[in-house]
Amino acid sequence: MNTIHTxxxxxxxxxxxxxxxxxxxxxxxxxxxxxxxxFLHEGHAxxxxxxxxxxxxxxxxxxxNPIQFGPGEDFERYPRNAERDLQxxxxxxxxxxxxxxxxxxxxTPIRTNVSVTGLTSRLCGAxxxxxxxxxxxxxxxxxxxxQPDQAFFGLKDAQQVAVIEQMVKDLNLGVEVVPCPxxxxxxxxxxxxxxxxxxxxERKQALVLSQSLDKxxxxxQSRINFTTNELESLVSSHIAxxxxxxxxxxxxxxxxxxxxxxxxxxxxxxxxxxxxKFGKTRLIDNVIIQLRK
Amino acid sequence: MNTIHTxxxxxxxxxxxxxxxxxxxxxxxxxxxxxxxxFLHEGHAxxxxxxxxxxxxxxxxxxxNPIQFGPGEDFERYPRNAERDLQxxxxxxxxxxxxxxxxxxxxTPIRTNVSVTGLTSRLCGAxxxxxxxxxxxxxxxxxxxxQPDQAFFGLKDAQQVAVIEQMVKDLNLGVEVVPCPxxxxxxxxxxxxxxxxxxxxERKQALVLSQSLDKxxxxxQSRINFTTNELESLVSSHIAxxxxxxxxxxxxxxxxxxxxxxxxxxxxxxxxxxxxKFGKTRLIDNVIIQLRK
Numbered sequence: 001m002n003t004i005h006t007x008x009x010x011x012x013x014x015x016x017x018x019x020x021x022x023x024x025x026x027x028x029x030x031x032x033x034x035x036x037x038x039f040l041h042e043g044h045a046x047x048x049x050x051x052x053x054x055x056x057x058x059x060x061x062x063x064x065n066p067i068q069f070g071p072g073e074d075f076e077r078y079p080r081n082a083e084r085d086l087q088x089x090x091x092x093x094x095x096x097x098x099x100x101x102x103x104x105x106x107x108t109p110i111r112t113n114v115s116v117t118g119l120t121s122r123l124c125g126a127x128x129x130x131x132x133x134x135x136x137x138x139x140x141x142x143x144x145x146x147q148p149d150q151a152f153f154g155l156k157d158a159q160q161v162a163v164i165e166q167m168v169k170d171l172n173l174g175v176e177v178v179p180c181p182x183x184x185x186x187x188x189x190x191x192x193x194x195x196x197x198x199x200x201x202e203r204k205q206a207l208v209l210s211q212s213l214d215k216x217x218x219x220x221q222s223r224i225n226f227t228t229n230e231l232e233s234l235v236s237s238h239i240a241x242x243x244x245x246x247x248x249x250x251x252x253x254x255x256x257x258x259x260x261x262x263x264x265x266x267x268x269x270x271x272x273x274x275x276x277k278f279g280k281t282r283l284i285d286n287v288i289i290q291l292r293k
Numbered sequence: 294m295n296t297i298h299t300x301x302x303x304x305x306x307x308x309x310x311x312x313x314x315x316x317x318x319x320x321x322x323x324x325x326x327x328x329x330x331x332f333l334h335e336g337h338a339x340x341x342x343x344x345x346x347x348x349x350x351x352x353x354x355x356x357x358n359p360i361q362f363g364p365g366e367d368f369e370r371y372p373r374n375a376e377r378d379l380q381x382x383x384x385x386x387x388x389x390x391x392x393x394x395x396x397x398x399x400x401t402p403i404r405t406n407v408s409v410t411g412l413t414s415r416l417c418g419a420x421x422x423x424x425x426x427x428x429x430x431x432x433x434x435x436x437x438x439x440q441p442d443q444a445f446f447g448l449k450d451a452q453q454v455a456v457i458e459q460m461v462k463d464l465n466l467g468v469e470v471v472p473c474p475x476x477x478x479x480x481x482x483x484x485x486x487x488x489x490x491x492x493x494x495e496r497k498q499a500l501v502l503s504q505s506l507d508k509x510x511x512x513x514q515s516r517i518n519f520t521t522n523e524l525e526s527l528v529s530s531h532i533a534x535x536x537x538x539x540x541x542x543x544x545x546x547x548x549x550x551x552x553x554x555x556x557x558x559x560x561x562x563x564x565x566x567x568x569x570k571f572g573k574t575r576l577i578d579n580v581i582i583q584l585r586k
Binding site for chain 1 (some may be wrong): 306310401403404405406407408409410411412429430433434437438440459460462463464465466467
């Protein structure tokens with residue numbers, strides 16, 4: 001791209017396809033893609049900066065995808081701020097911003113479903129039935145439209161990363177999935193578009209998520225072996241110190257295979273994954289720990 | 294391609310990708326794709342010739358896809374003849390023949406499933422549970438590998454064509470699906486790789502399929518309106534004249550939406566679709582009729 005950076009905003013699939021085709025015709029560099037639901041925070045900006053450093057063309061999509069929300073979930077009230085998103089996107093180095101309408105993405109009722117089994121039976125897959133089908137389906141649509149070389153995803157949604165990686169491998173999508181570290185507020189709260197839902201008191205108590213993960217990490221690093229029961233109790237009991245916290249799950253699984261285990265003996269890599277509700281707001285967080293190299 | 298035609302046989306996904314990428318780099322012409330399960334007959338050859346006439350590069354895949362066969366179906370005994378297939382392919386103008394092994398296509402157990410709902414609840418979808426999931430999944434894999442501009446499918450598998458078209462639209466696959474007419478033996482039997490299973494007597498009696506479709510067509514063309522019951526009875530009773538025939542289904546539906554209806558009033562386009570067993574061999578055939586322009 002030029003040194004004077006001009007970001008383009010694109011609303012139609014056809015325009016995006018032709019813009020990327022044109023880029024490909026004139027460049028040998030790679031196309032990097034950051035799919036988001038908008039209301040961008042520093043976590044999203046870090047994905048864009050990573051893409052900027054690796055890819056010739058950086059494509060951002062902003063689309064609150066209705067089919068990954070269940071009935072009674074927050075699709076309608078999911079926070080949106082297109083104007084600020086474009087400022088964040090431009091500052092972080094996006095070249096093309098794809099902002100389709102719902103009817104552009106779903107002009108007729110969608111009858112095709114992409115689902116990843118196994119990996120989606122636990123954690124958010126269990127709490128939010130159909131959620132990962134909606135994610136896999138829309139990501140496959142976006143991958144077909146953008147045809148990126150690399151796609152950048154935040155590890156705050158670690159299960160999503162595992163699901164996308166499995167889909168890419170199984171369906172030969174030919175996209176390199178680049179998982180990127182979770183960004184946190186100074187006090188440790190994982191950045192999330194949903195944090196704006198929190199009242200002042202909830203925001204304070206929400207620190208139990210990152211704190212309990214820190215405690216779990218220390219515990220794991222101080223032991224040769226441990227059981228998932230020990231670790232889950234440790235985490236749950238710390239979360240329970242926040243009176244407003246309602247645990248959806250606090251689970252220890254293998255990573256990236258997301259299988260339960262009893263004892264850490266012979267396990268290489270684990271995830272401690274949390275989903276905790278404060279009022280109507282559901283927050284997730286996790287830590288992935290390599291046990292052995 | 295050169296005027297002296299040299300067909301290449303490719304076994305690995307990586308080789309095929311790089312061969313097509315190289316073609317794309319040096320040519321502005323389109324890539325046409327004919328996915329098959331091999332044991333090529335004149336019907337397949339007609340798809341290749343159609344591709345040859347429309348596309349710069351003609352890619353044929355030959356892969357007997359295990360995940361579209363149910364338990365007890367004919368995956369193991371499905372007829373194979375690689376040597377003759379290559380002769381047919383070369384004569385019909387294929388440039389690249391992709392013949393992957395099962396482990397090349399499924400190196401690990403596949404956990405991702407592409408399914409098309411609605412369209413798959415009837416006809417072969419009802420008789421062969423999971424069949425169209427296997428078809429949609431493998432075709433999506435092949436589309437990702439080949440990234441064709443056009444893909445050519447025979448209308449003998451009309452439901453398959455409807456399923457693929459729906460998937461392409463829903464998932465923004467960006468491939469033009471080109472449905473091609475069913476080819477028939479001189480006596481009317483629809484060409485099929487499975488015809489080799491038939492005994493001499495079964496082969497003779499199998500003519501009831503195309504005959505009953507001809508009768509149905511005449512009937513439709515002689516009426517202003519008709520009911521599906523009338524038409525299905527006409528077809529079934531003709532098939533019943535063959536003592537070895539066991540009807541799996543003989544159904545009249547809208548096309549390409551594959552919905553049942555009672556009376557042809559207000560219906561634009563219909564399919565009369567048959568699946569009939571002769572011994573262990575299951576044959577399908579159909580006719581699509583425009584009722585109104």
